[in-house]
Amino acid sequence: MAPMIDVVFLLLIFFMLTLKVVAPEGDFSINMPIGAPAQVDDELQLPPIVVRLKAGANGQLSSLSINNDELGNTDLAFEQLNRRILDLIGHPGSVHSKDMEVEIDADYGLHYRYTVAAISACTGTVNADGQPVKYIEKINFAQPKSPE
């Protein structure tokens, strides 16, 4: 009996030590087809909602705007952006939310966390039950800016 218990304990210790606690990760998908953007229906093609993120001197967010409307540079700005997107699509899952597209236009030096926060605010929200609600799923990047 004793040798078996030895081996079993070794196994147990091996699995305990190799266990790594990682925070669950999720992703935002971005489709950037090569070649001309697909113009399916010229009449139905809505202009993209432009979310502009300006960077301060050391990569901090200095201003966030949607379609040239200033929203400020605090955490509240992202909530406002979220609300503005909801206003634009009407209600989650509405017919034209499928055709809508958000273009993220960020400064070169802006820290990536703000870009992800903006993408997150455009993609949807989390409801009271903790379930994600999708707003707009088509996210695109504008032409990259050159470094200052």
Add this chain to the structure above:
Amino acid sequence: MRFHKHDPFLPEADMTPMIDVVFQLIAFFMVIINFEATQADERVKLPSSDLARPTKVKPDQELVLNIGFVRDKEGNITDPEPYVFYPGDEKIRIPDMADRLNLESQFFQKKGELAGEELTTTVIIRADADVPTGLIQELIKLCRQAKFEKFALKAKSEDPNTLR
């Protein structure tokens, strides 16, 4: 010389319940262990978003790029230049990624030819929260030049209250 003296009046302990419990523990650790996380690099401190949920459908082909900074033990950035990390100590500057991406692209195309189908490879970008967005866009541009079309930006799924 006798090493082992067996006392006939001392009953041997019943090991069965303990072995049961230990096996349960082993089974638990075996199930919970995630060997797939090996492509993730620990040096990358992902941005967080409460909307980022683990995907249920895995893309059929994926290329994971870890972009981060060289950090010391306290997590301070020691080198202002962000790198693409590869397993081991290999790290490549983002402007120098073009050749590597072309190689990766050729690899996936070969793989597709062998499988007899067109493969769509998703490039999974795991970038540090402090990397300039422009560099990520540059990397995406290089990926597109290497004929990758689908991208996924990874984020930690937790409360993003600590934005700053």
